[in-house]
Amino acid sequence: MANPIIDFFAAVINGFRNVFDFLGTFSTNSWFLLIDNWDVFLNALRTTLEICIFSMLFGFIIGVIAALMKLSSNKVIRVPSVLYVEILRGTPLLVQILFMSFAYPTLVQQLFSVTLVEGTWTNPTARWDAIIVLSLNTGAYQAEIIRAGISSIPKGQLEAARAIGLSYPEAMAYVILPQAFRVITPPLANEFINLVLNSSLVSVIAVSDLTQTGRIISSRTFRTLETWTIVGLFYFSITLTLSRVLQYVEKRYRIPGLGIQKEESF
Amino acid sequence: MIEPLLSIRNLEKRYNATDPPALNGVNMDVSKGEVVVIIGASGSGKSTLLRCINRLIEPTAGEIYFEGLNVLDPSYDVNHLREQIGMVFQNFNLFTHLKVLQNITLGLIKVKKMSKDEAEKIAYETLRMVDLEDKADSYPAQLSGGQAQRVGIARALAMNPKLMLFDEPTSALDPELVGGIIQIMEDLAKRQMTMVVVTHEMGFAKEAADRVVYVDGGAIVEEGSPEEVLTNPKHERTKQFLSRIL
């Protein structure tokens, strides 16, 4: 006889039993796969960090240059930058990665009759392909953030800087950019975190980053749950550290009158 | 004849080809040590005129001579011109990310190529003149309007300029803070600083100006001593303007 109340409790008990079963797996040695593969995971972590740090750095440099170009009154300087930002922000990162790894060598071959090694499992340049694509991608987003930051600085600041005799580049370097960077720390931090998360896509071109390594280990051990939980935790620890560090930096360099003014609350 | 420090000839500025010009044939001479006060209604072109002098705005026609040299000549170094001309803004425009002291030393170090020590020594001296030594370590956002404008003046003065331009230096201030700024400007005038001042403070004009210039529609309508222009204006437009602001 069907009794909804009994059914309900049965479901609840069943649910609890599943949770206990799941927790039980922690006591079995299946989670030791982290320890067994510690070196492999560590290598993967290093690869992911390396790719992210280089891309962040290059992307930032690209971003500053593209932002300044975008603000130029000279069309010849402005248009390439606008095109770059629009194209990189208007196409999927995955497509950009595949393009860099597979289409770009073909393009070079057809244009210059030079054969590049194609993006395969053995491609020694895959890591650099990844760094280049991620740099270009994040550079476009950062350019937009930096440009908005520069535009948010009141016009009077540039006028005052020029009025004491600073040249335009000097005024940018000593007055406008130091202010703009303080204003954009939060969105820039956000973009850095996005970059770390997006970097998992480069696993499709056989870069042995965390995601790629997770795929290898899970197919070797068949411990998908454990493997992907561990991989997720690795990413989470990177982004958590990153956001804490950037929060600290923001606080450390905060200046009254610039950026988000935190209310004295809580 | 002593040649004037600043000489403006047939100056014209058009922001847009379709609009009437913001400046329409301005001629003006400023001698060394002279204090010129520019008055005129909103939109008459006072700021435009002042900003053309240090080329924050590029005039569309005419000539400007500073110490006898045509500053609109392509070979004239605009940064060198600005180094010699101090400007004080209505909204202070202090560098938000720099402390008061660094607001003053930036130009000394980067433009005048002084050492940090030299620059700070001058900065403290200048701050003493505007009575703000104790605020050297504050950020602009931590200052009152009156204090901020005193720093604005100190920043310009520290560069040891040959000419000071003031664009409505007191009009963003609360009435009780205006007097302090006017006092500093009157002291400067007494010490023979050459000044071109856009202001509606008629007290300052009467007290300190050698010449008052009334601007309307981008042209100088009337000029003369403060008594002549402020108490006995010849032109109908000047009379109307003065009756409105007095």
Ligand SMILES: Nc1ncnc2c1ncn2[C@@H]1O[C@H](COP(=O)(O)OP(=O)(O)OP(=O)(O)O)[C@@H](O)[C@H]1O
């Ligand atoms: N950047 C600009 N672009 C287009 N037109 C401008 C610009 N700046 C000023 N103008 C125009 O030029 C004219 C003169 O402006 P200006 O700012 O010199 O007047 P002002 O006498 O300083 O007025 P106020 O007392 O309000 O400061 C006005 O008609 C104004 O609309």
Ligand SMILES: [Mg+2]
């Ligand atoms: Mg004005």
